[in-house]
């Protein structure tokens with residue numbers, strides 16, 4: 374019904390403009406819907422009692438192609454039944470070889486301009502799909518939960534009068550990764566604690582009491598725990614104060630060895646045990662009802678875990694090495710100049726606000742179905758080589774012991790290139806040049 378509705382409207386606009394005498398073109402095609410498709414095939418395999426890992430990457434990708442041949446054409450058949458006025462001679466699919474060439478070309482160009490980098494960052498992690506997912510793939514729902522207030526002993530309190538600093542959290546199991554407690558510099562209640570340390574309960578680790586705006590004197594107790602490896606705001610605070618990042622969970626959201634006695638427990642089982650142990654030590658100050666916006670994976674409904682992991686990113690606010698404007702400025706410039714107009718006009722401000730507050734795009738996914746990242750890791754010297762074609766040897770140490778990065782790109786990395794690749798870009802033949810010039814005002818090859 375969604376396709377019927379949307380395609381009928383698009384069809385009307387295309388035919389109307391064509392009859393008015395404009396050059397019109399409606400391109401038909403489909404993307405490879407990385408995470409959704411992998412999940413469907415995972416389920417199909419599960420019904421046969423097979424795991425993806427048993428098959429191995431190559432065999433699994435073969436199965437996805439089979440699945441795709443069977444079901445992938447459904448949308449296109451619907452379009453034909455509707456009589457959509459598309460140009461079928463230009464049908465595309467984002468996993469075609471020619472698109473793979475374009476994806477590599479763009480990846481290498483952005484990398485060479487310093488706009489693609491690899492780094493440790495907090496991402497939305499689905500412990501079931503075992504991949505990073507985008508903000509759009511996290512669905513937040515208001516959930517009745519609890520907020521727990523926990524007493525952290527202040528180190529060096531006078532004998533017989535142990536002082537505590539109280540922090541509040543909805544995810545007590547993450548406290549095992551705390552590396553500081555933050556208070557606000559202008560909060561009078563905590564002036565005497567500046568420069569002091571707290572003792573992290575259960576793990577008995579001494580952590581500094583830091584001054585940071587992360588702590589809001591008007592909210593809760595005014596003191597907050599800082600867990601750089603498990604919360605995006607704490608991650609930023611950790612960078613400001615040079616705090617260690619202690620990751621206490623593995624990729625399936627089970628506690629790892631950094632969680633000490635809680636190691637091996639699932640995150641929710643760990644939460645219960647942490648709370649029970651705090652209670653037993655008299656360190657659980659209060660439990661309050663609390664409505665929270667719980668983030669779940671759009672595909673499999675598992676609760677998303679903010680997780681520190683090594684990923685590939687596109688730098689959207691950085692100036693390219695060869696000069697010119699950042700990607701975000703490139704996207705806002707034509708709107709500010711009036712070359713692109715929004716209808717209705719109030720969306721212009723929404724768009725500009727969004728683009729002006731945008732942060733780097735995590736483009737890697739820990740999936741098997743998708744465009745594999747064109748980067749090769751040297752097993753001997755750890756050098757990373759980004760290239761259009763797989764290198765024969767490591768350019769640094771000449772080793773032949775190279776392995777291609779196992780991650781694939783976010784589906785949008787290839788989908789976003791379609792306006793250009795649909796006409797054959799990066800191929801530079803006359804047909805491609807002519808068509809790009811015809812359909813893109815001001816296009817320069």
Ligand SMILES: [Zn+2]
Nearest residue numbers: 499502670673
């Ligand atoms: Zn998931």
Ligand SMILES: [Zn+2]
Nearest residue numbers: 751754767770
């Ligand atoms: Zn090497």
